[in-house]
Amino acid sequence: MPKPRHGEFMWNELMTRDDERALEFFNKVLGWTHSDWPMGDGKTPYRLVKTPGGGEHGIAGMMKMTEPEFPPQVPPHWMSYIAVDNVDQRAELAKQHGGQLVHGPMDIPNVGRFCIVCDPTGATVAFMTPQGGTA
Template sequence: MKLDAPVTGGPCWAELGTPDLAAARRFYTRLFGWRPETDPRREAGGRTIARLGDAAVAALTPLHRPSQPVAWHVSFAVADADTTGREVTAAGGVLLAGPADVSDAGRLAVAEDPTGAVFQVWQAGTFPGAGLFNAPGSLGWVELLTRGPERAAAFYTGVFGWSAGGSRPYTRWSVGGADFGGMVAMDEKFPHEVPAHWLPYFAVRDVEDAAAVATRAGGTVLMEPVSVPDGPRIAVLRDPQGAMFGVHRADGWT
């Protein structure tokens, strides 16, 4: 993506909710070379910040309730989480949690868009979000998969001020003229039970190698490596606990 730091309206963080933090740490460290730092406090429940060098790039967190799906969640930076929460509901979305303070790090809300995709909004305090984008092992693109692309486009452009370019089946999102993600219109090829969702893509040096490493580590290749027209080489993977995510060749979307 053409963002190299968190900006208002843009993606700023990716966070995994998983039932097995130890297994997730092993899998993603092997795949991306992350250095996991686990919060030792009991109340943190094992919450882990993944780093590349000194830069925080993602979080691995325990599931907060039995019904919570195993999934990656994308956060978008906002100036005021409470104001954005009101805009979400006014535009037809639903607030699922918050806004609530996360110590002095910031203020978080979890929301669902009118087509059923869950996302997070983050008002930065001491923590602005990821310290690195687009480099191997870090967030490089985010993608919305939805069966209601027109409603989704109206919602996100209204709430976050994004621009929606391109055309079906693929729309590109941008903020301030900088592309950061896209939207796929889900058709009959997608199983009915797969809901609308946000999919983070992490940059890698070699997509085929990443798919092979993920498989050896117990993951699954859901979409084999393929070259995107006017874009990078990508693949979609699933970790051993069931969370889906994408990988793309580093710098392919910049």
Template structure:
């Protein structure tokens, strides 16, 4: 398999939606030795998780604090809009998107018929470097 950022069907990103981002950063930094780089997006800060210098995921504030903190996996796909339509036709629910992430790609969140949540993402070619890592 090639890079998870260019291979359709691969798990490419892990994102923690947290009610307490700073506590999460401290916990996971200590447990796994992860480092974090904070960028500022339209909805607020986004903390990129880096493992040995490689971006592997992110931590973002929970937009619905009544919901518990949770992890979501992002699956690389060629066409997010087609995946969203197909998921709905198979009894899934579209929770968010499809929506563009500037300079990264396009994504959506899907709930399967059993209630599990996962995300689909198509990366822009300019978001993946020559070593097939996100930039």
């Protein structure tokens, strides 16, 4: 797959408390399938979502929301990731221009470095510098 360009949306993730129900829904409605990747805790799988006939490349991810990382008041949601050239620098710029840093920056082994920011209107998005950089 080609490297994402700085500023482009590069990934989407469904955060849900009932991943089995979500998988069943999207399988029935869209024909999505998935494969499981072990998470760092060794118990919770990360679901790599695939389209019918789409091969091994995933189109999105799915993750089960657990406490304390996701308190009960955080609803299930889709998180979009925007590719950036330098996640630490972009997190600082977001704060300088009225945004809030919600999480990170932190590394995801073999994936890249990311943070979650909230823009001045209250919308949340993730910035990601993928391993190998941007185009």
